[in-house]
Amino acid sequence: MDRPRITIFDTTLRDGEQSPGCSMNVREKLHLAQQLDRLGVDVIEAGFPIASDGDFEAVQRIAATVRRPIIAGLARACSGDVDRAWQALQGAARPRIHVFLATSDIHLKYKLRITREQCLEQAREAVRHAKSLCADVEFSPEDATRTDVAFLCQVVEAVIAAGATTVNIPDTVGYSMPEEYGQLIRTLREKVAGIDKVTISTHCHNDLGLAVANSLAGVQQGARQVECTINGIGERAGNASLEEIVMAMRVRPDRYPYETAVASEQLYASSQTLAEITRVPVQPNKAITGRNAFAHEAGIHQDGMLKNPLTYEIMTPQSVGVPDSRLVLGKHSGRHALALRCEQLGHQFERRELDEIYRRFVVLADRIKKVQDSHLLELIQDVMRGDVSKGHVSSSDVAGSPGKKFPPAAATLPFPRAASAAAGSNSNELHFAQAASSDGQAETRPGCPPPTNWFGGVPFTDHHSEQEDYLWGV
Numbered sequence: 071m072d073r074p075r076i077t078i079f080d081t082t083l084r085d086g087e088q089s090p091g092c093s094m095n096v097r098e099k100l101h102l103a104q105q106l107d108r109l110g111v112d113v114i115e116a117g118f119p120i121a122s123d124g125d126f127e128a129v130q131r132i133a134a135t136v137r138r139p140i141i142a143g144l145a146r147a148c149s150g151d152v153d154r155a156w157q158a159l160q161g162a163a164r165p166r167i168h169v170f171l172a173t174s175d176i177h178l179k180y181k182l183r184i185t186r187e188q189c190l191e192q193a194r195e196a197v198r199h200a201k202s203l204c205a206d207v208e209f210s211p212e213d214a215t216r217t218d219v220a221f222l223c224q225v226v227e228a229v230i231a232a233g234a235t236t237v238n239i240p241d242t243v244g245y246s247m248p249e250e251y252g253q254l255i256r257t258l259r260e261k262v263a264g265i266d267k268v269t270i271s272t273h274c275h276n277d278l279g280l281a282v283a284n285s286l287a288g289v290q291q292g293a294r295q296v297e298c299t300i301n302g303i304g305e306r307a308g309n310a311s312l313e314e315i316v317m318a319m320r321v322r323p324d325r326y327p328y329e330t331a332v333a334s335e336q337l338y339a340s341s342q343t344l345a346e347i348t349r350v351p352v353q354p355n356k357a358i359t360g361r362n363a364f365a366h367e368a369g370i371h372q373d374g375m376l377k378n379p380l381t382y383e384i385m386t387p388q389s390v391g392v393p394d395s396r397l398v399l400g401k402h403s404g405r406h407a408l409a410l411r412c413e414q415l416g417h418q419f420e421r422r423e424l425d426e427i428y429r430r431f432v433v434l435a436d437r438i439k440k441v442q443d444s445h446l447l448e449l450i451q452d453v454m455r456g457d458v459s460k461g462h463v464s465s466s467d468v469a470g471s472p473g474k475k476f477p478p479a480a481a482t483l484p485f486p487r488a489a490s491a492a493a494g495s496n497s498n499e500l501h502f503a504q505a506a507s508s509d510g511q512a513e514t515r516p517g518c519p520p521p522t523n524w525f526g527g528v529p530f531t532d533h534h535s536e537q538e539d540y541l542w543g544v
């Protein structure tokens with residue numbers, strides 16, 4: 071069965087560019103537009119031509135250069151704006167004029183100082199004018215989600231009659247809730263004459279972190295265009311994130327049985343291109359494109375990943391263009407992950423050697439958080455040279471007296487059973503849980519239950535050796 075096709079309308083260059091610190095010059099905009107083309111978006115909103123000469127030129131250059139997608143130019147609902155947008159779009163293979171006018175009472179009263187009747191007439195006139203220039207006209211009732219629903223229906227019906235081909239429903243202030251937004255789309259479909267002839271579009275802001283959820287709710291109720299931005303940039307808290315919308319549909323077609331033309335393997339490159347141009351870094355935990363989105367540090371996760379990525383990955387890094395799933399080596403990493411990284415660096419070790427490397431690795435990781443390959447290589451060389459003193463944690467180090475090379479936390483050695491009495495004396499201060507193993511030595515871990523409880527009370531020493539990895543950082 072054919073799945074409904076969702077038009078991806080990228081507004082990174084318009085709404086996104088309006089976010090603080092994200093302004094781009096003409097050359098940069100063109101560069102990003104070319105990447106958006108490779109990404110396969112259907113519509114690129116290239117700018118707001120009347121806003122500045124730079125915006126005008128950017129729209130013009132993009133229209134002349136990027137030929138596959140529709141190129142949209144934004145315009146307020148007045149002839150000057152519409153004419154300027156049309157002028158900028160002259161060279162476009164597939165131009166679209168995007169007209170907007172606020173419709174909520176609060177905007178009409180305080181911002182525009184017009185009545186609902188005047189608003190209705192202005193919207194109708196502007197769309198009619200745009201339609202006289204360009205076959206593809208989109209209309210957005212700004213602040214639609216705070217607009218009286220009956221009045222919103224009236225405006226939408228009027229602009230459809232005037233020739234709009236796409237009607238966009240902006241949650242301009244990010245106020246809506248998913249069910250509410252979906253219901254609004256459903257109401258428009260039920261009440262507005264001619265709505266079946268046009269494409270309904272979502273445009274959701276992220277002030278409450280719901281932009282993607284709201285957009286998807288809109289799609290479920292019949293919206294067939296989603297307006298979004300790379301990395302979710304945009305006014306204030308941003309817009310719906312393009313990569314999250316696309317991958318939600320791709321990963322969960324059972325819940326969102328829709329298609330987009332986006333080449334998901336280009337998502338990471340698009341995100342990186344934008345971050346490089348704007349010098350606004352992507353938050354590390356950003357879904358899909360953040361640097362930690364596919365990183366696994368906890369030992370049990372790493373071990374599972376190495377056995378079968380499906381254990382912890384709902385999509386492959388390759389599917390969104392991330393070169394590889396990076397196993398971050400940190401203090402929560404297990405031996406299995408460490409051994410693999412050593413192998414990747416060209417070193418294979420016997421169990422005993424690996425024990426020593428792992429012991430030193432944990433001490434190091436506790437100090438520097440993230441162990442780079444260079445650190446690991448140095449450590450490997452030390453062990454191979456038989457240098458047992460370097461990085462070794464003596465019991466006095468473990469005691470954590472001031473001025474020591476290692477902080478007290480360095481006592482969190484899972485193997486071998488090193489941190490004995492001295493660590494025990496600090497147990498309260500360091501929040502160590504400890505338990506005596508069968509040989510009478512203390513097993514210590516920070517802030518975790520005693521190992522004896524980890525596998526339903528099975529004595530620690532009886533564990534399968536591989537399970538030792540799991541004891542360190544779930």
Ligand SMILES: [Zn+2]
Pocket residue numbers: 085240242273275304305309
């Ligand atoms: Zn917006």
